[in-house]
Amino acid sequence: MTVSVLQEMSRGGFPWDRLRSFPRQSEADRRAGDEAVRAMTRVLDTHVPDGLDGRSELPGGLLDALHEAGFLAMLLPREDGGLALSDYNGFRVLETAAERAPAISMLLSAHNALGPIAFLPAVPDGELRELLAKHVAAGTVGALASTEPEGAGNTGRSTVARPTADGSGYLLTGEKKFITNGAAAGLVAVTATVEGGGDGDQVGLFFVELPAEGFEVVAHHAFMGLHATPISHLRLTEVFVPAGHTLPAQAEWRRASPYAEIHALARVYVTSAPSMALARRCLEWSRSFVAERAVDGRELASYEAIRQLLAESVADVYAMDSAVRWAVLHADATVLNWERDALKNLTSMTAWRVVDRTVSLLGARGYETADSKAARGLAPHPVEQAQREIRGMRVAGGVDFNLDRYLAARMLAGYYRDGGQVLPGTDGALDAGALSPGNRAHLQAVREDVGRLARICRELTGAQPAAELLERQQTLIAVNRIATELFTMAVVLARAAQADAQHEPNAQDLAAVVCDGARARLAPLWEQVAKEPPAAYGRLARALLDGAPDHLLHP
Numbered sequence: 001m002t003v004s005v006l007q008e009m010s011r012g013g014f015p016w017d018r019l020r021s022f023p024r025q026s027e028a029d030r031r032a033g034d035e036a037v038r039a040m041t042r043v044l045d046t047h048v049p050d051g052l053d054g055r056s057e058l059p060g061g062l063l064d065a066l067h068e069a070g071f072l073a074m075l076l077p078r079e080d081g082g083l084a085l086s087d088y089n090g091f092r093v094l095e096t097a098a099e100r101a102p103a104i105s106m107l108l109s110a111h112n113a114l115g116p117i118a119f120l121p122a123v124p125d126g127e128l129r130e131l132l133a134k135h136v137a138a139g140t141v142g143a144l145a146s147t148e149p150e151g152a153g154n155t156g157r158s159t160v161a162r163p164t165a166d167g168s169g170y171l172l173t174g175e176k177k178f179i180t181n182g183a184a185a186g187l188v189a190v191t192a193t194v195e196g197g198g199d200g201d202q203v204g205l206f207f208v209e210l211p212a213e214g215f216e217v218v219a220h221h222a223f224m225g226l227h228a229t230p231i232s233h234l235r236l237t238e239v240f241v242p243a244g245h246t247l248p249a250q251a252e253w254r255r256a257s258p259y260a261e262i263h264a265l266a267r268v269y270v271t272s273a274p275s276m277a278l279a280r281r282c283l284e285w286s287r288s289f290v291a292e293r294a295v296d297g298r299e300l301a302s303y304e305a306i307r308q309l310l311a312e313s314v315a316d317v318y319a320m321d322s323a324v325r326w327a328v329l330h331a332d333a334t335v336l337n338w339e340r341d342a343l344k345n346l347t348s349m350t351a352w353r354v355v356d357r358t359v360s361l362l363g364a365r366g367y368e369t370a371d372s373k374a375a376r377g378l379a380p381h382p383v384e385q386a387q388r389e390i391r392g393m394r395v396a397g398g399v400d401f402n403l404d405r406y407l408a409a410r411m412l413a414g415y416y417r418d419g420g421q422v423l424p425g426t427d428g429a430l431d432a433g434a435l436s437p438g439n440r441a442h443l444q445a446v447r448e449d450v451g452r453l454a455r456i457c458r459e460l461t462g463a464q465p466a467a468e469l470l471e472r473q474q475t476l477i478a479v480n481r482i483a484t485e486l487f488t489m490a491v492v493l494a495r496a497a498q499a500d501a502q503h504e505p506n507a508q509d510l511a512a513v514v515c516d517g518a519r520a521r522l523a524p525l526w527e528q529v530a531k532e533p534p535a536a537y538g539r540l541a542r543a544l545l546d547g548a549p550d551h552l553l554h555p
Helices: 005-010 016-020 027-047 062-068 087-100 102-114 116-122 127-138 250-255 259-292 304-329 337-362 370-375 383-393 400-417 437-463 466-471 473-497 507-529 535-545
Strands: 142-145 160-163 169-180 187-194 203-209 215-220 231-242
Touching: 005 337, 005 437, 005 473, 016 473, 027 062, 027 087, 062 102, 087 102, 087 259, 087 304, 102 116, 102 142, 102 169, 102 259, 116 127, 116 142, 116 187, 127 187, 127 203, 142 169, 169 187, 169 203, 187 231, 203 231, 259 304, 259 337, 259 383, 304 337, 304 473, 304 507, 337 383, 337 400, 337 473, 400 437, 400 466, 400 473, 437 466, 437 473, 437 507, 466 473, 473 507
Parallel strands: 142 187, 160 187
Antiparallel strands: 160 169, 169 231, 187 203, 215 231
């Protein structure tokens, strides 16, 4: 079975030949994407000329315009009523929307890649397929209602689906929170535990047409950023769902292909597209600010610290773009779930570094609101808004450190399954293509560090049972962050190795700065993965929960 590059790297392999086949968008697909981006820009210019920050609701007419332009079915095949955009062009459209208003990008992401219509290509002919097709034609906004008051990290669901006595369907009862599109949806896919489902909890997926008796939007969630996103708290009280409108077994919709692919792409769209868009905007704002500033007659860009800030941000955007291209543009999407899962933290945390540098670079103007700048006659770059939006991306789709823990647990599970087998490393010289001498040294370092990570994983899994290792959560977080840094360096070097000097004239410098930064971040992670957390952490956490130390809580 073919595995993803990241999966192979996690076991000590370094598939450089595969990495060197860095994907490029075909000319025809690029043209299709360009047209879709222009169409999205026209919708935004008409309905959201000034963005949505500070607004609580989407503007009237926007959803109809998105439907008429095809964006409520942009990924579906044309035979299903869609635009048939490729995964990468879908990403480009969402990035374009997020440049203007991340709320629109999140609405479209949740609808197209996570909502009910996302299941249409994978659902066989029958009643459920007819239901989904009807709502595609009508332009109905969809939502997936999964997170509950207990939190998003629970395997089971407290929402219950009770079969009706006559077998005609199910009655759903429960509550869902932080549901994107919950307030705008006309069709909601609800996860629920099937009552009497046999051994173990069987979580099914139930498609609820709205309005429905017993269905209630309890409240809208308001956040520091992502203003106007219709994220809501929902309540279901014996909501009837016909038996034909369900996917009853969890494995059918969440774990088995193609449903796993749906969810992996959804996280990329929901979090990585806005992260990418806002990081690019920060670069624009940084360039504009530095170009116009001078200190004592000396241009700001002549100072070493400023040059470093700019170079690191440019390189970070290049790293994000390279990872997105690898994981979304690649033709073999069936083996990319690991890479797509990694993109969430890779892009959101990298974008956080970019926006944080931008705020520091612009000083008080970075912290100042756009309205205040406009009132003073300055370009109203909304840097502080970008900081609020990007911080939300580190939470959306799984809180960053918890996702690191989960992905590392998945990685280490493979070592337990096969007794800790490590793939043999590659010997001899690598075909480094156009890489500069410095980047060839980075390439060799990545290859060596991939083997080092695999040996550490084998030692960790060989030294203690899985249940004990899973309790070492800081170790798991470090393991995944190491893997993510190594993967980022690998794809950046692969891109630079085949870079066309005419179209990417700075590729070698970009790759060098990416790798310098990654290796600096790796140093403390190697230390963290090898040590037990100090006992003082546990004692202090327990003391706080028990009511002490009060002298720190009260002046």
